[in-house]
Structures are given as C-alpha cells and as structure tokens.
Amino acid sequence: MNIASRLIEFALKNPNKTAIIDARTDESITFGELEDKIARICHSLLELGFKPGSRTLLFVKPSLDFHALVFSLFKIGIIPVLIDPGMGRKNLLAAIKHTNPDGMIAEPIVHYLSYFFRSTFKSAKIKVWTSDIKKFLGSKRADEVAKVNEHDPAAILFTSGGTGTPKGVVYTHHIFSKQTEKLQEMFGLTSDDVDLPGFPLFSLFTLAMGMTTLIPSMDPSKPGQCDPAKLAANILKYQATFVAGSPAIWSRVAAFAIEAELKFQSIKQVVMFGAPVRNELHRDLLSIIPNGNTYAPYGATEALPLCLSDGKWLLENTIDKTNQGSGTCVGTSIDGVDIQIIQISDDAINEMNPSLLKDRNQIGEIIVRGQTVTKTYDQMPEATKLSKIKDGETFWHRMGDIGYLDDDNRLWFCGRKAHRIDSANGLMAPIRVEAIFNQHPKVSRSALISNSQNEPAIVIELKHGLKPNDLLRKELLALAKSSALTSSISQVFFNDSFPVDVRHNIKIDRIKLSKMYFKTKMFKYNH
Structure with a gap:
C-alpha cells in the first residue's frame, strides 16, 4: 500500500477536518485542502519531468507546504531524500553526492549552495525552488496513486552520524505503513488527537492517522534552544493531546511550566526519543500533565518503534536500579518485534548462531528483528553487512547499542557500543x-x-x-x-x-x- 493512500482516503472522507495548523502564524489547512494541494503539486512535478522511482532531495523548512510536498512525492512514487542539514557541511555534501539525486526541491539557500558545489549537485537535473510551489496550485490535478509493492523504496532518511558517517536508511512503503499502525496502537491515537511534534518527520505518521498536527513555534534544527514559553502557549491555545520530540525540548518546557505553575490538562502523552530520559524529567513532566503519562520508546532511524516504557511505571519500579548503575530500562518489546542480546563484536556477523546469545542479565550487543526494521542502507553494502545478521529467511539488525534483558524480558539500555571501554x-x-x-x-x-x-x-x-x-x-x-x-x-x-x-x-x-x-x-x- 502506498503510504500516501492512508492520508488521501482519510481526506476524502473528512475533507473539513483541520489537518495542519501553523502555530507561528495561526494559518491552517483542512484535509480536503491538503489532498487537493497534493494532487496539484503531483501534476506539476510530473509535468516538470519528475519520474516515479527517481530520487529527489527535499530541503524544505516546516510549513504548510512541507507535508504536501512529502505526500506528493509518495503519491507519484518519487523517493524523497531527507538529510539533516545540521550534520555539518562536509557530511552534508558527502551525503548528497552519495545519494546521486535526480531532482531537488529546496529552500533558496540550498540552491545557492548548489552553485558553489556543482559537482555535488550535478546529478539533480530538475530543480524546484520553494517559491515555485504557489504556481503549482493553479495547475490541474493528478489523481492516480502510484502502485507500489511492499519492498519498493518510499524514502531515504539519513542517520545523524552521531557515532560515525551519516548513512541513508532505505524506507519502504510497507515499513512506513507498519510504523504508523504500531505507533497508533501503542499510544491509542485517534483522529480526535492533536499532535505537537518537536521533530517534523514524526508528523508524517500522525497526519497519516488523520490527526491534526501543529507546526510549533520553534526551530526544529535547534531543539535545545527552543523557547519553552512559546511551546507552552502552543499547547494551551490548540489543546495539544500528543507531544513528541527530544528530551532537550521537554526539559525546558517542564522547567518553565513548573516555575510558572502551569498545568497542561489536554496532554495525554509526552513521547521522548533521541537519548535516555532521566528519571527527574519523567517526574517533572508528570507533575504538569495531570491527565497524561510520559513515554520513552526505544528505537533508531533504522528500526522504530521497538520497545515502550512509561514514566509512571519507571518511577515506581526502576528508579533505584537506574541510580545504582543498572542502566536505563526501555521496557519490553512491542508485538511483532524480537530482541536478543549477543556477544559484543565490531566485526561483521554473516549468520545468526545460537552460540552468540548471552544469558539473561548479561550485557551484550542489542539486536532486533521485525516488520518495523529496515533492511538496508542506501548504496552502502559494507555498512549494511556490518549491521545485519542473516537468520534463515529473516535478518537481525545490530542496533549499535549495548544492554541486557532482565528476567522479565525487559530491555535495559547501557550505552552505545562505540562508547564502551574495555578497561x-x-x-x-x-x-x-x-x-x-x-x-x-x-x-x-x-x-x-x-x-x-x-x-x-x-x-x-x-x-x-x-x-x-x-x-x-x-x-x-x-x-x-x-x-x-x-x-x-x-x-x-x-x-x-x-x-x-x-x-x-x-x-x-x-x-x-x-x-x-x-x-x-x-x-x-x-x-
């Protein structure tokens, strides 16, 4: 199933429901308007020569155009390449050149950059400026949704490169669909919920669920510098029920709200990812969301979601062990995900062998498999070989983390494998x-x-x-x-x-x- 079909089908049934609100300007768009915008952008892109199966760099700031562009590319079978611009110029240019894109849709600054680094961008023959999008809206509609199979690439999402070279992770339409289903199931989300995403890509999932998503008053490339007062105002004004993003965001919001004696009555879930969440942050957030809970799902760009733990349970059951150095409990695996602990190795492991498995409560390397686990890195066979282990007709992904499973099959995260010390x-x-x-x-x-x-x-x-x-x-x-x-x-x-x-x-x-x-x-x- 083409992941765009989920949004389009919901929009056709619920055209008047608000899809996106830009909390910075109070502008909004309904699902019906969003679907029409997508159809007209699709027609314009095809007219310009974009072809199904081709790759397109997408460098667009959060806006009412961003989501429409992403789902337009999904709809006509074009593969958006999403690279974090904050990874540094050297890594950014290397990632672009490696991906060998056929086209580019980008902010003016990226187009200017392409003039100075022509060899890096030379494969991108079709270039669209974000200012061109308004012209597209006067075009005809393209209503056909590209037919895809479950293994067809939907997007290439780059890792941040925190412990090595940034790598392009190949996402299929099947992976996106399964992730959407699992996230909706995990948090009990419905189309009545309102999402405030601190990480823009997360809103693609919630829009596909029919939720209203906000564009928050912050720069998503600098979550640690967000203005908590503005985010608090966004939550209160639009009655956000589901908020997500880096702990760097929510620690600032929690500190502000506690000092201002604010309570967020509407929030049902605060979901944090990117690093282990300190118990103190769970405690502080729970004090300001009287009707909600905090969550720290375990996963990575290559595989998410995998495990789930909630703040109330963690504070009642694991705080002492964590403080004493037992690691951070990230919960039990979700349905359809298998987790094992193997002997730590920095070499490739071609095939799974039972002799590699560690016993309960023994620290080792974390490996996972399931329907939300990606299969390959883009055009990086060596990196793929290092990160995957064949097991019959299936495979395991090596998370690059170390930890252990306890007697209750709960996973405890102990750090990055690359950061361990063999003292x-x-x-x-x-x-x-x-x-x-x-x-x-x-x-x-x-x-x-x-x-x-x-x-x-x-x-x-x-x-x-x-x-x-x-x-x-x-x-x-x-x-x-x-x-x-x-x-x-x-x-x-x-x-x-x-x-x-x-x-x-x-x-x-x-x-x-x-x-x-x-x-x-x-x-x-x-x-």
Whole structure:
C-alpha cells in the first residue's frame, strides 16, 4: 500500500477536518485542502519531468507546504531524500553526492549552495525552488496513486552520524505503513488527537492517522534552544493531546511550566526519543500533565518503534536500579518485534548462531528483528553487512547499542557500543557509569571517556551557576570509589557545556570530549 493512500482516503472522507495548523502564524489547512494541494503539486512535478522511482532531495523548512510536498512525492512514487542539514557541511555534501539525486526541491539557500558545489549537485537535473510551489496550485490535478509493492523504496532518511558517517536508511512503503499502525496502537491515537511534534518527520505518521498536527513555534534544527514559553502557549491555545520530540525540548518546557505553575490538562502523552530520559524529567513532566503519562520508546532511524516504557511505571519500579548503575530500562518489546542480546563484536556477523546469545542479565550487543526494521542502507553494502545478521529467511539488525534483558524480558539500555571501554577491570558501559556520578547534587550530567590506553575518566557538567573546585573533585573521586562500576576512575574533568548531537541536541558527543581532554581519538570501535 502506498503510504500516501492512508492520508488521501482519510481526506476524502473528512475533507473539513483541520489537518495542519501553523502555530507561528495561526494559518491552517483542512484535509480536503491538503489532498487537493497534493494532487496539484503531483501534476506539476510530473509535468516538470519528475519520474516515479527517481530520487529527489527535499530541503524544505516546516510549513504548510512541507507535508504536501512529502505526500506528493509518495503519491507519484518519487523517493524523497531527507538529510539533516545540521550534520555539518562536509557530511552534508558527502551525503548528497552519495545519494546521486535526480531532482531537488529546496529552500533558496540550498540552491545557492548548489552553485558553489556543482559537482555535488550535478546529478539533480530538475530543480524546484520553494517559491515555485504557489504556481503549482493553479495547475490541474493528478489523481492516480502510484502502485507500489511492499519492498519498493518510499524514502531515504539519513542517520545523524552521531557515532560515525551519516548513512541513508532505505524506507519502504510497507515499513512506513507498519510504523504508523504500531505507533497508533501503542499510544491509542485517534483522529480526535492533536499532535505537537518537536521533530517534523514524526508528523508524517500522525497526519497519516488523520490527526491534526501543529507546526510549533520553534526551530526544529535547534531543539535545545527552543523557547519553552512559546511551546507552552502552543499547547494551551490548540489543546495539544500528543507531544513528541527530544528530551532537550521537554526539559525546558517542564522547567518553565513548573516555575510558572502551569498545568497542561489536554496532554495525554509526552513521547521522548533521541537519548535516555532521566528519571527527574519523567517526574517533572508528570507533575504538569495531570491527565497524561510520559513515554520513552526505544528505537533508531533504522528500526522504530521497538520497545515502550512509561514514566509512571519507571518511577515506581526502576528508579533505584537506574541510580545504582543498572542502566536505563526501555521496557519490553512491542508485538511483532524480537530482541536478543549477543556477544559484543565490531566485526561483521554473516549468520545468526545460537552460540552468540548471552544469558539473561548479561550485557551484550542489542539486536532486533521485525516488520518495523529496515533492511538496508542506501548504496552502502559494507555498512549494511556490518549491521545485519542473516537468520534463515529473516535478518537481525545490530542496533549499535549495548544492554541486557532482565528476567522479565525487559530491555535495559547501557550505552552505545562505540562508547564502551574495555578497561583493565572489564567492560565499562557509559550509561551505567555516569548514573553513579549523576547522583551528586551538584552534577547536571556526566560523560565517560578514556585515553588511548583505555584508561577511564569522567567529565562533569555542573548544574547552572556552579563552579568546580578541589573539594568537589575529591567528593567525586570518593563517589567513584563507592561503586565497583566506577572504582577504577581516577581522573575527573569539568566542562561548562557538553557537545551534543545535531539532531536532538541531547546525545553527548563523547568522542569530541575525549579529543578535548586527551588530544586523541578515543573510541577505536567507531564505525
């Protein structure tokens, strides 16, 4: 099924229901208007020479045009290539050149960039400026929906490259459909819900469910710099019921709302992804959403959703274990998803073998399979080989994370595989180690790093307004000696503000930190 069909069928049955509201301007569009816009854009794109099966770079800011463009490309079988512009110029240009796009629909700044880097963009023969979209709306309609099979590519979504080179993940129409079904089922979403997405691509799922989606008053490329007052106003004005995005967003909103003594009565679900969610954030958010709950689904660009945990249950059942260094519980797998723990390896594993499996409560490498797991990276056979394990007629995806399954089959996340340290005292997992230091009342967060000899050290970011001193350093070293997980750490560094990933502004860049303090590349496992 073409993923665009879900939206089109809903629109034809519910033409007067509001589809999108731009909370920045109060402009809106109904599902009927959106469907008509999609049909006219489709006709214009085909007239310009865009062809089904071709690849098109899409660099369009959140707007009433963005969703229409994405679903237009889906509808006529064109493959949108979505690359995070925040990944840095070098990675961005490399990703564009690697993808070899046939066309481009983009903001003016990207067109100007293409003039300076002609070789990178040379394959994109058809170029559309965002200002052209208004002209398209006066054209005829194209009503036919491209016929696709479940293995046909629908889009190429790039990873952020937080622990290596950004990779294009091939999404099929089948994957998109299954993900939409699973997300709707997990959260009990209906067309009566109102979505405020901190990550724009998430709104593609909710629109396909018939939900009203907001374009929030924020720059999605800088979630950690959002204005919480504006987002609070958006939630209250439009009575958002489902809000999602990076913990970097919702920690700011929670702090603002608590100080302003605000309650969001309409919110039923706060869904956070991009990094482990601290128990303190679950607690703070639950205090301001009296009719809702918080969620931290586990997944990645290559595979989502996989597991689900909710804040109320976590605070009642796992907070002590997490604080003591057991990792972050991310819940049990959803229906249709299998999760296993295997021996940690940085080499390719061609076929699954039972001898690779770890016992319950033993830390290893997390692997997953199911209908929401993507099969391949775009034109990257070596990366695909490293990340997939054949198992009969199926395959497993290697998440690049380490963790374990407990006796109740709950998955505990312990960090990125590339960030582990094989120290003289054994495996050190960042999430476990950092939890010990995070219990100090003056610590905001911490990061495990090591030198080229795999000797561990800890970097501390203090709470706002606090300054490091020798007494505090001694307290932290004493804290390290109090746990077997951290007893080998003898170096403590301080940093005013941790470097973080470009997409969610929350994942700590431990590789950059290690370079800062040891002037060396820390992690030999970085792929």
